[in-house]
Amino acid sequence: LRAAERERALAHVLCDDLAQLEAAWRGEVAARESLGEALLRDARSREAAAAETATNHAAVRGELAFCRAAFERGAAELEVLRDTVRQVEADVVEARERARQAELTSDASGQAIVAAVIKARSSPYAVGDAAMAVAGGDACQLRQELVSAKAAQHVAQSRLVQAEAEAERRLKEAEFSARSTVKLLHAALREGELQHQELLRAYDEQAARLDRSAAEEQRLRRALELRREPTERH
Structure with a gap:
């Protein structure tokens, strides 16, 4: 009877020890599970941050594409301005040629007047009056042509000066x-490239953190499974 009581008391002690061990194990399991859940929440938050980073990355790519398109439009506008400058330069060359032609015409008219006067003075006396009258008419006409040529030359020079000034102004503006x-x-473009590099670094850091969190979660799950197996067998 005493031996049975001792065995019963020992059984109660063993049951109490087992209950304490089970409570301690359950507490540790709960702590590990809460830690695993916290790590899982952290991993999910990091995954959300990584998704946001990827969204920002896409936005920066869109801004870069917009900047490149604007750059191409600016290059096209610059080419148009260059064409305008070339056209103005061609107009200037044409105006200079017109001024030169007007000057040549003026010189020719002056020479014709001089030749007519010389011809009238060298004519015989019998036809001198008629020759002088004809020469006077020719000289008057030639003077009018000379005045017209000089006026055309003045207009051409004025247009040339205006064209040169306009070309210089357009060239400076362009x-x-x-x-x-x-x-x-x-x-x-530099700002967009810097943002792009910064987002790539942030994305790589988030990916590395997610990998570490996943590895830590796997390790904790294996540890929990290893601790559960002996208890289940017991």
């Missing part, structure tokens, strides 16, 4: 606009 556009586009 150069200033092109340089400003190129500077702005280069700055935007």
Whole structure:
């Protein structure tokens, strides 16, 4: 009877120890599970942050594409301005040629007047009056042509000066606009490339953290499974 009581008391002690061990094990399992859930929540939050980073990455790519399109439009506008400058230069060359032709016409008219006067003075006396009258008419006509040629030359020179001034003004405006556009586009491209690199680094960091979180979660799950197996066998 005493031996049975001792065995019963020992059984109660063993049951109490087993209950304490089970409670401790359950507490540790609960702590591990809460830690695993916390890690899982952290992994999900990091995954959401990575998705947001990818969205920002796509937005930056869109901005880069927009900047490249703007750069191409600026280059096309610059080419149009260059064509305009070439056209103005051609107009200037044409105006110079017209001024030269007017000057040649003026010189020819002057020479014709001089020749008519010489011819009238060298005519015989019998036909001198008639020759002088004809020469006077020719001289008057030639003077009018000379005045017209000089007026045309003046107009051509005025147009030439205006065309040169307009060409210089357009060229300066085109150069200033092109340089400003190129500077702005280069700055935007550099800013976009820096943002792109920063987002790539952030994305790589998020991916590395997610990998570490997944590895830690796998390790905890294996540890929990290893701790459960002896208890289930017991």
